[in-house]
Amino acid sequence: MIIDRLYDEVEKKGNVCVGLDTSLDYIPEKIKKKYKDIDEVIFQFNKKIIDCTEDITAIYKLQIAYYEAYGIRGLFGYMKTLEYLRGINALSIGDVKRGDIASTADMYAKAHFEGDFETDFITLNPYMGFDSITPYFKYLDKGNKGIFVLLRTSNPGAKDIEYLDVGGKNLYYHVGDKLEEMGKKYIGKSGYSLIGAVVGGTHTDEAIEIRERYKDMYFLIPGYGAQGAGGKDVSLYLNEGNGGVVNSSRGIITAYKNYEDGIKNFEKYTREAVLSMREDIGYGR
Template sequence: MMIDKLYKEVEEKGNVCVGLDSSLDYIPKFIKEKYGDIDEIIFQFNKRIIDKTIDLATVYKPQIAYYEAYGIKGLIAYKKTLQYIKDMGSMSIGDIKRGDIASTAQMYGRAHFDGEFEADFITLNPYMGMDSITPYLKYIEEKGKGVFVLLRTSNPGAKDFEYLDVNGEPLYYKVGDKLKELGSKYKGSSGYSSIGAVVGGTHTEEALEIRNRYKDMFFLIPGYGHQGARGGDVDLYLNNGNGGVVNSSRGIIINYKKYEDGEENFDKYARKAVIKMKEDLLNARGV
């Protein structure tokens, strides 16, 4: 099961998830001039970052919007990036946040767990209900795949709906309880379920309560770096250093912009950001 592999990778490498939000605006000019075609520009940018961080990063998360925005060539870059991550022996989270009726979800599942956009994990939006989640279960059962379902997110607008009172508790707990019940059927040898949750690291008030309530749920934790969360914040969502991966996107892939020689050494400065992030997470644990 992919969740067990992810657990082992966290044990060996730590919690860093590199978010490949690879906008052309973030890519150095010399890469654009060298490769010309959008698909190759984006892929080569990603490739150099992956090559430079593969020994440090646990998992990579390309956000599909940054690829869809460039049309067919952008999606070719998305496909090539996922394949390269696999070829390098690492793991991927396809950040697609799909959430639609069952028949449509079946097609999304085919595209992102079987097709040219195949990833190890994908992200899902549960707003339309559990029947928008169940079509992906066959891929957990048959291929060992995993999903991260939006629970309590890091954006300011999370409080518009996720915090609505439902019988004395916020709505996100109702979502989490449903996911926990379903996920109990898909636990790996690590003790974690293949049905995980996206839990934003920028809100710390409920962190320990969420972690204790969903002990067997693996978390994808966005919000680190540019969105404001730090090691001490996200550590609250972990179980003795495991049980979650912490995503940073711009904080890693455009870290080079802080340095005079950054453009030609963008991959070196991506690595530097990952090292700094790993140190911050370890310090938060007192390691």
Template structure:
């Protein structure tokens, strides 16, 4: 199952999830000067990031909005990036946050689990109801695809809806409990389900309860670094540094901007940012062990 592959990847390469939230504003000028094609420029930037980090990165998350905003050439770069990840035997998450139902959801599943935009995992928004999740289950039960459903996100606005009281607790627990029941149908040999959750790492208060309540759910954990998630908080969502992946986007892919002459050392700066993140979350004791 794909969740077993992800578990093994984290075990071997670590929990870092590099977010390829690629904007033209992030790309070094020397890469921009290599071509007049947006597709080629964006792909080359992503390729250099992947080449610099694939041996120390458990998974890559590609945020489709950045590519959609660049039009057809952006989507071509998105597709090429996903193919390159497959060629490097890397695991991909398409951060698409779809949330529709019935035939529309089936078409979204087909679009992102097959063809030009094929990925290993996608993100889903459950707020239209649980029938916005079920159309994807066929792919999950086949074993080669997975999903991360928004549970409790890292943005301040999460409290507008996710934290509304329902059954004497935040509403995200009711949603989580029902999806967790669905997830039990697709447990891998590693003990985790291919139907996991997006759990923001910026609120540590509920971390212990969330991890214990959804013990065999694999987490996609955004919020580290730029959004304020600290290493000690992130550790609470992991099980011996597995059972989840921790995303960082700008903190890694624009790290070169913080270094004098960084444009010429783009790949080195990118790799160093991943290593620094690993060291921060693992801690000295784990790294030495």
């Protein structure tokens, strides 16, 4: 099962999920001048990051908005990056955060689990109801695709709705309890389910309870670095060093900008950002 592959990647390489949130503003002029089309500019930048981090990165996450923002060419860049990751046998998350009525969800599932935008995992938004999630299950049945469903997000606005007290428990617990129950059908040899959850590393209240309550769920943990979460915060959501991947996007792909010789030594500084994050989370301790 794909979740077991992710589990093994984390054992071998650590918990870092590199976020390829590739804004053109992050790309050195040199690359922009060298390639004529935007898709190639985006792809070549991503390829540079992937090539210098692949042996220390568990999985790559592409936030699709950064590609959609550049229209068709941007989406070609998205497609090429996913193709490249597949070609080197690296895992990917399409961060698409979909949520819609079942018939539309069927088409979203086809769009992101097959064809040009095929990826190993996608992110979903469950707050429209569980009939917006179940249409993806026919892909989970085959074992080679997985989902990360928003549970308690990293943004300050998580408190507006997700934390609401509903019948004596926070809304996100209602979501999590149902996901854990639905996920029982999809548990791999690692002990984790193909139905995982997104938990923001920026909120640490009840992190230990969330980790203990959802034993089967693998976590995608964003919020590290640019949003303020540190290694100690995010590791509360891990289970003996596994059970979750921690995403950092800006913190890694713009790391080179912090140095005067950053463009010249792009690979070195990008790699260092992943290595220091991995250590901060506790890998190897």
